[in-house]
Amino acid sequence: MQIIDFHVHSSVSKDSNISPKIIPKIMRNLSYNAVCIADHNSNKGGLIASKYAPKNFIVLIGQEIKTPQGEIIVVGSEKKLFGNIWEIIDIAEEENLLTILPHPFDFIRKNSACRKLNKKDLIKLFKKVHAIEAFNSRCIFNIHNSLAKFYAKMFRKSLVAGSDAHTLSELGNAKTFVEAELSKDSIFEAVRKGKTKIFGKKSCFIMHMKSFYISCKTFLQEKKKLME
Numbered sequence: 001m002q003i004i005d006f007h008v009h010s011s012v013s014k015d016s017n018i019s020p021k022i023i024p025k026i027m028r029n030l031s032y033n034a035v036c037i038a039d040h041n042s043n044k045g046g047l048i049a050s051k052y053a054p055k056n057f058i059v060l061i062g063q064e065i066k067t068p069q070g071e072i073i074v075v076g077s078e079k080k081l082f083g084n085i086w087e088i089i090d091i092a093e094e095e096n097l098l099t100i101l102p103h104p105f106d107f108i109r110k111n112s113a114c115r116k117l118n119k120k121d122l123i124k125l126f127k128k129v130h131a132i133e134a135f136n137s138r139c140i141f142n143i144h145n146s147l148a149k150f151y152a153k154m155f156r157k158s159l160v161a162g163s164d165a166h167t168l169s170e171l172g173n174a175k176t177f178v179e180a181e182l183s184k185d186s187i188f189e190a191v192r193k194g195k196t197k198i199f200g201k202k203s204c205f206i207m208h209m210k211s212f213y214i215s216c217k218t219f220l221q222e223k224k225k226l227m228e
Contacts, residue, residue: 002033003178005027005036005074005163005172006036006174007123007133007174008038008164009063011045015040015091018171020136021049024049024050024052035049036062036073038102039062041064043062043063043077043078058184062076063075068116070104074091074099076097089128093100096191098192100133103139104133108140123145126155132160133162134160136148137201141200155195161200165203173201173202178196179196201214214215
């Protein structure tokens with residue numbers, strides 16, 4: 001049984017302040033066996049973190065991709081992916097990657113699938129992805145996670161949990177228990193077959209404010225560099 005967080009952001013994401021270099025060691029100390037670093041529109045955090053993975057620990061290289069149809073997490077690619085959500089899913093199938101639909105019913109987030117798709121296309125999306133993020137620690141309202149879990153079970157999709165961590169204190173908030181060997185291929189196969197159980201606790205609301213502050217700070221720093 002492997003313990004995995006399938007949704008962590010490193011400082012490659014402009015609203016996170018966690019260095020990708022330290023994530024593997026921290027997660028290992030928290031008794032995790034693997035972590036998926038899924039930065040916004042980038043796999044760079046996962047690529048960096050994989051170089052610092054301790055013994056008997058796996059960094060799954062992910063990317064949370066913003067598309068016109070909402071966000072999707074793709075795991076396993078060493079190249080940055082582009083396109084609409086249907087094109088990305090097709091690429092994932094061709095390259096044997098893992099697809100996860102994050103926080104699909106969190107209406108507060110403007111890039112959630114529930115805000116971008118009509119009911120027919122949302123059902124189509126549920127059928128195509130490998131797993132549903134049935135618990136996201138940053139979902140403010142419980143109903144958002146409950147709906148994700150309900151629909152995941154309805155469409156017989158694997159349940160995964162993600163802390164969606166943007167700060168150090170959020171690491172450890174979500175666990176996906178996967179019946180697999182400690183290898184990427186074994187984990188992918190187990191997730192696709194639904195051999196998962198989830199556990200999680202919610203992040204406090206102040207973490208949202210903190211990541212917003214980090215995002216603003218990063219923006220101002222980048223603007224200052226451009227003006228120099």
